[in-house]
Amino acid sequence: MAEPESRDELRALFEEFARSRSDAVRDHLVNAHLGLAEYLARRFANRGEPLDDLIQVASIGLVKAVDRFDPERPVEFSTYATHTIVGELKRHFRDKGWAVRAPRRLQELYLRLGQVVAELSQELGRSPTVAELAAEMQASEEEVLEAMEAGQAYRFASLDAPAPGPDDEGSSTLASQLGEDDLTMAAAEDRAALSPLLAALPPREQRILFLRFFQGLTQSEIATQLGISQMHVSRLLARSLSQLRAVAAEK
Amino acid sequence: MTLLPDTDEVTLSLPAGPEFVRLARVTATGLASRLGFSWDEIEDLRLAVDELCHAVIGPSGRDGVIRLHYLVEPGGLCVEGRGYFDPGGPPVGLGDLGHQILSALVDEHDVRDEEGQPVVWFRKKAATARGTDGGA
Numbered sequence: 593m594a595e596p597e598s599r600d601e602l603r604a605l606f607e608e609f610a611r612s613r614s615d616a617v618r619d620h621l622v623n624a625h626l627g628l629a630e631y632l633a634r635r636f637a638n639r640g641e642p643l644d645d646l647i648q649v650a651s652i653g654l655v656k657a658v659d660r661f662d663p664e665r666p667v668e669f670s671t672y673a674t675h676t677i678v679g680e681l682k683r684h685f686r687d688k689g690w691a692v693r694a695p696r697r698l699q700e701l702y703l704r705l706g707q708v709v710a711e712l713s714q715e716l717g718r719s720p721t722v723a724e725l726a727a728e729m730q731a732s733e734e735e736v737l738e739a740m741e742a743g744q745a746y747r748f749a750s751l752d753a754p755a756p757g758p759d760d761e762g763s764s765t766l767a768s769q770l771g772e773d774d775l776t777m778a779a780a781e782d783r784a785a786l787s788p789l790l791a792a793l794p795p796r797e798q799r800i801l802f803l804r805f806f807q808g809l810t811q812s813e814i815a816t817q818l819g820i821s822q823m824h825v826s827r828l829l830a831r832s833l834s835q836l837r838a839v840a841a842e843k
Numbered sequence: 844m845t846l847l848p849d850t851d852e853v854t855l856s857l858p859a860g861p862e863f864v865r866l867a868r869v870t871a872t873g874l875a876s877r878l879g880f881s882w883d884e885i886e887d888l889r890l891a892v893d894e895l896c897h898a899v900i901g902p903s904g905r906d907g908v909i910r911l912h913y914l915v916e917p918g919g920l921c922v923e924g925r926g927y928f929d930p931g932g933p934p935v936g937l938g939d940l941g942h943q944i945l946s947a948l949v950d951e952h953d954v955r956d957e958e959g960q961p962v963v964w965f966r967k968k969a970a971t972a973r974g975t976d977g978g979a
Contacts, residue, residue: 709882713882718881719881719882719883719884720881720882721876721879721880721881721882722872722876722880722882722885723876723879725882733876733877734873736876737869737872737873737876737885738869740872740885740889741865741868741869741872790940804947805943805944805946805947805948806943806947808947810883811883811886811887812883822882822883822886826886829890830889830890830893833890833893833894833944834893836940837897837902838902
């Protein structure tokens, strides 16, 4: 981390960078303002995106701001950079199809929904309808569906780690369930060989895709088999399909 | 429990960008909920709508419009997505894996090209309409 510098020193550095476009000066300027990027990223936290991802997005905005800032103009860099970084963060959420102002109430409803789906499925011996869920949660059907949609952000909330929440506690044991001798997995690998796209996914996502799309198990059945929640299966499936599309797009 | 007449049709016209696919999902789940689809089936429907839309607009969207027709049938829902794009864009479609995925999610589906524009449709029935209980 760079030492804090005075405004005059920073302005001199910006002027030097405007002349030289030196990478070293650019790095220095970026490092000197990482605190601002992190501060702004935190203001977008708690909307279903991991903070680390947001800080990364904000840092990209910061680099753009440093590159584009014109020290001749009568505006402070922090003011200029704030606009650029916030723009980058908003674009990040927009690209995810996630309304930045998604109400917390819906997010909470979604988190509760996971539990109620599990309880009612157990009680009824089948997947509940939306009407049944709404009655149980004392919410309208529209609210239940909106909450389901609000959960989309959680589906993409963490690409590398299980999302936090009480319904995800089984996920850490999932990897350990995927033994090398697992016959189902071996079959999944055969399928994966048929599709190089599938092979790009982590083993547990491959397995869930295999069980759902090749074996025809329902999400609830997969959840029971793997000892995780149906919501978690849903998240992993949506995420995997999104990743597959991204991989397909690159090819 | 079917609250809608069997012939109801809903049409939705959206800019062909990924950020609008949400609206296609919400419309589908709203109709399916009224048709008595189970939670599992609605989850599948959401994934199927995603696949359908991305098969029409491609992974990152296109300049133009996607028009969705939701046809409410006895015990099920038929969704068709149709692209309205400038000619000469990148070819879109499902691919083998996409077909496999939709086969698992819905009862019937098809992809075709009409005058250079992609058209994808599927039909999904509620388990109760198929005479099964809680099936896929």
